[in-house]
Amino acid sequence: MAIDLRTVSITPLRQTFGHLARRMGADKPASRYIEATMDLQPVENYHYRPTWEPQYEIFDTTRTQITMKDWYALKDPRQYYYGAWTLARGRMQEVAEGDFDLVDELGLAAAYPAAGKDEALKVFLPLRHVAWASNLNKAYVSSYGYGIAISQAACYASMDQLGVAQYVTRLGMAFNDLDALTDAKAAWLNGAEWQELRRYVEDLMVEKDWFEVLVAQDFALEGLLYPLIYERFNEKLNAAYSPVFSMLTRFQREWFGETTKWLDAVLKATATDNADNKAKLAEWIKHWRDRAVVALKPVAQLAFGTEADAIMAELVQNLNTRAAKAGITL
């Protein structure tokens, strides 16, 4: 008996969802990120206005002074949708946990010189409160932002900050158990060095324009704070003591490097959209950058003494370069 083998090609009727095909201008397969992001937020037929702010719709473009022809231009170059984000963070966390385990197993934290511990705890531990404030502020951006592109990425960043706060806390516990946390809280509430920074993040908790909060918290403040602590201060501790501090802050360093790419892409897309945006962003960055410098200077002095001014000037320079790359002239 002869068997005749034939290939039958069955082409799918459509490659992706209709709204994505219209957006891309062609019916071609879309990435999971695009499928899980584009046009997901309702834009019409709202029934009720928020009882606490009846001048707005539930999702309202006028909650910020920034305007966009297309809010979904604020894409995330990392292409994080929920699944991709949890996988990426899971991997980062596994590596970070490995470092904590190693430090624990070999007794490295206990062997860290007492002077180094003091220095690290004094400069670093109050930052757990900053991370928590950052969580709140990013959550605000996420809940009042317009379009899933920006609100989902802000939500992930917000949750990431809870992780950061936990890692800061665990470093404190490794160095000086619960006393480290009590002392850090006392410093945050009463220490003169910390009050400007505290005022900065607390002012942002009542700032209404969500895009301004994003610029102030993520770009101006964290764009200076993370390089200051996780690069400069880290290098100083490493040179003087041992790389244990680096090992226990690995998550934050990786997180900042990666999140910077997202934020810079968002700023660039916003500035590209129209000239008013560009001017507004420049105004916000200048305002909040200068405040951030005032807020961080006492912390930098705590960490670096007389070198603080030079280091802050350099970090500001780097931040300005980032803004310039995003097309924002300050």
Next chain:
Amino acid sequence: MSNAFIAFQKNDESRCIVEAILEDNPGAMVDDQPSMVKIDVPNRLVIKRETVEEKMGRSFDLQELQLHLITISGHLDETDDEFTLSWNS
């Protein structure tokens, strides 16, 4: 002039590689088969790491593409940044 070509299994990752190839190789011809995609480019086909990374949204090692590779034709030149297939003509 002969075509340099490369064929991949169809999946999420290889779709990004294909998009990158199309962007970097004007004149590329796509042959979409069920579960396979083949790309022909006259004379020289190049895959650039940077473009693939941009499409994928993560860092990419060009050797990863072997995971999805079915076949190639052309002389292969591989660096950290580019994967090039070409004919000497």
